[in-house]
Every structure is written in structure tokens, then in C-alpha cells.
Amino acid sequence: MTGVxxxxxxxxxxxxxxxxxxxxxxxxxxxEQLVEHGRLVLGGSAAIMACGAARLGLRVAFAGRVGDDAAGAFVRQALAARGVDVGRLVVDPRLPTPLTAIVTTGDGDRAILTSSGCLAATGPRDVPADLLAGARHVHAASFFLMPRLARSLADVFAEARAHGATTSLDTNDDPAARWDRALLDPVLKVTDVLLPNAAEARALSGQEQLTDAVESLTRHGPAVVVKDGADGALARLGGELLRVGAVPVEPVDAVGAGDSFDAGFLAARLRGLDPRACLRLAAACGSLSTRAHGGTAAQPTWDEACAAADPKGNA
Structure with a gap:
């Protein structure tokens, strides 16, 4: 590609x-209940992933929509402070910035409450053509939260591919629990890497066994990389079924760990690492991100991730 x-x-x-x-x-x-910790942090699967990728040394731009309000100013500043280009982030003059409250338990689980704000208004016009033409890779997240964008994402990905870019998708959860394959399948045909977690892979495929879910989703086109929490990750890459373990850490907060995993996998892939090394690096990034509260505070640098992924220095 040229003009990257x-x-x-x-x-x-x-x-x-x-x-x-x-x-x-x-x-x-x-x-009224008292809790030990409370934090106001940057959220959104796409935003956390973008910050993780920038932390790993990638040149990252962000496309999406926020409201013309204090929350929108907060997230714009937070992204920019972490090295993400927000120059083309659209400001909606009418709808507010989404807001999310996350209530965590002591065993790593969490409840997520989101006011969607301008998410439903986010669409293909919020993705500038010059950004699609000037990126090596295009990643989309939170597919089911943005129905207008979801209906056009296949065209967006096809345009990116026409310019020589590769593509990836992390659907995240579907609040409606419909997991609409009629909406998703056209996107999978132009997706190079699908990055669900284990629960999402099972819901998307209708398969209970995780290996069956991976094989089923792979038949729709993309390479499939599944995040499996403390059990690491499972993937169908290069014709081979691979599994790697998680990196042992003392977790503080698992919010955004999957998004940091995505960032690690794509950073490794864009650097030309082999499939197993990509998976190990991704697992390291997901694990290391849990060392502090919030999704971005403990995201590793490239050197930190490599050291954790290969502690014997064999990479």
C-alpha cells in the first residue's frame, strides 16, 4: 500500500x-452500599483497544462519535493523552456521549450498565474515507451497540481492503441477546480476524464446546482468536488450532482486558510475528492490563509485553 x-x-x-x-x-x-474502589476512567471497547495499541508503539487513529458535553471532552482528552489521533472524532450536536457504570465483584465478574447516548447515531459517515485509505489495518468493536454502523460495516471493511488494509472485528456482547447472524455474516466475509471472548464465540456460533465454536466461525471466513480469561486463548490461525495460557499476575481489575488482548494480537501481527507468537503476546497484554484499576492504566509497552510473553527470552 502507498500513502499510509x-x-x-x-x-x-x-x-x-x-x-x-x-x-x-x-x-x-x-x-446505600459502600465499596472499596471507585474510578472515573476511559471506557469503550474500541477506545481501550486503541490506547493499548498506541502503548505498544502503533500509530493509531480513532473514528467514532461523542456528544458535545463534558463527558465527550473527557474521553477525547484521555485518548489524545495516550497517543491516539482524535482529529476526526465526530462531535454530535444533539445526542450525549455514552456513559457506562461497571460494578465489579470480588471474583472477577462484573455488571455493566450503559446509557447509549450517540452510539445508535454512529454510522459509516463517521469513518472518513481518507482514514480508510491511509491505514494498514482497520479494527471495529462493539458491533451490536451501533446498529447503523453495523449495517454498513461490510462496505467499510471492503473499502479498507480495496486500499490494501487488513480488518478485524470484536463484536463484544449483544445486549439484546439476539446475536443477529444475518447482520453479522456479510461482515465476516470481509473480516481477516474475529476476536470474541469465549462466551461471545459460543453465542455467535451456537456451539457449546469452544473448539467447535472456533471451527464453526472459521468457516465463515475470518481467522478466529478467542479470549478465554484465566485459561488464556484459543485460535484457528494459519490452518492450525493453537492454545496458549494466560500470564500469571495478581489481578486487580479485569475491565478492558480483552481489548488489551486485541491490541496485543494486532500489534504482533502487524510486526510480522508468527501465529503462536501473536497469540502469546496478546495473552500477555490481556493479563498485564489487569494489574490496575480501569482498562488503560496498566496496559504494557511492547518490551514489557514481550518479556511477559517469553520470560526466557527466546522470542
Whole structure:
């Protein structure tokens, strides 16, 4: 490709996260509960992934939409402070920036409450053609949260590919629990890498066994890389079924770990690492990101991730 300005264009959601916890259970009836930790941090799967990729040394641009409000100013500043180009991030004059509250438990689980704000208005016009033409790779996240963009994402990816870029998708959860394959399948045909977590892979494929889910999704076109929490990751890459373990850490907060995993995998792939090395590097990035509260505070540098992925120095 010629005229490349960015290693990575990330398309999708960005919002403030209010992360509270841990709690053993929510009590209604106007009961006030005290928790040990509370943080206002950058959120959104796409935004956390973009920050992780920039931290790993990639040139990253972000395409999406925020409101003309304090929350929008907060996330724009947070992205820019982490090295992500937000020059083309659209400001919606009418709808507010999305807001998310995350309530964590002591065992790594969490409940996520999101006010979608301008997410539903995010569409293909929010993805500038020159960014698609100037990126080596295009990644989209939170597919089911942005129905207008989802309906056009196949065309967006096809345009990126026409310019020589590769593509990837992390669908994230579907709040409606429909997992609409009629909407998704055209996108998978122009997706190089699909990056679900284990629960999402099972829901998307209808297969309970994770290996069956990977094989089923691979038949629709993309390479499939599945994040499996403390059990590491499973992938069908280069015709081979691969599994790697997680990097042992003392986790503080797992919010955004999957997005940091995505960043690690794509950074390694864009550097030309072999499939197993890409998977190991991704698992390291996901694990290391859990060392602090919020999705971006503990994201590793490239050297830190490589050292954790290959502690014997064999990479």
C-alpha cells in the first residue's frame, strides 16, 4: 500500500466508565452500599483497544462519535493523552456521549450498565474515507451497540481492503441477546480476524464446546482468536488450532482486558510475528492490563509485553 499514515484505524465506542466495587450483591430499596474502589476512567471497547495499541508503539487513529458535553471532552482528552489521533472524532450536536457504570465483584465478574447516548447515531459517515485509505489495518468493536454502523460495516471493511488494509472485528456482547447472524455474516466475509471472548464465540456460533465454536466461525471466513480469561486463548490461525495460557499476575481489575488482548494480537501481527507468537503476546497484554484499576492504566509497552510473553527470552 502507498500513502499510509496510520498502522491502525479503530472504529467504535468511547465513553467514560465509572468503575465501582467490589460488591457481593446489589441492594435496592434506596440502600446505600459502600465499596472499596471507585474510578472515573476511559471506557469503550474500541477506545481501550486503541490506547493499548498506541502503548505498544502503533500509530493509531480513532473514528467514532461523542456528544458535545463534558463527558465527550473527557474521553477525547484521555485518548489524545495516550497517543491516539482524535482529529476526526465526530462531535454530535444533539445526542450525549455514552456513559457506562461497571460494578465489579470480588471474583472477577462484573455488571455493566450503559446509557447509549450517540452510539445508535454512529454510522459509516463517521469513518472518513481518507482514514480508510491511509491505514494498514482497520479494527471495529462493539458491533451490536451501533446498529447503523453495523449495517454498513461490510462496505467499510471492503473499502479498507480495496486500499490494501487488513480488518478485524470484536463484536463484544449483544445486549439484546439476539446475536443477529444475518447482520453479522456479510461482515465476516470481509473480516481477516474475529476476536470474541469465549462466551461471545459460543453465542455467535451456537456451539457449546469452544473448539467447535472456533471451527464453526472459521468457516465463515475470518481467522478466529478467542479470549478465554484465566485459561488464556484459543485460535484457528494459519490452518492450525493453537492454545496458549494466560500470564500469571495478581489481578486487580479485569475491565478492558480483552481489548488489551486485541491490541496485543494486532500489534504482533502487524510486526510480522508468527501465529503462536501473536497469540502469546496478546495473552500477555490481556493479563498485564489487569494489574490496575480501569482498562488503560496498566496496559504494557511492547518490551514489557514481550518479556511477559517469553520470560526466557527466546522470542
Amino acid at each position: 499514515s496510520y498502522d491502525l484505524l479503530v472504529i467504535g465506542d468511547v465513553n467514560p466508565d465509572v468503575v465501582l466495587g467490589p460488591v457481593s450483591g446489589l441492594e435496592f430499596g434506596q440502600r
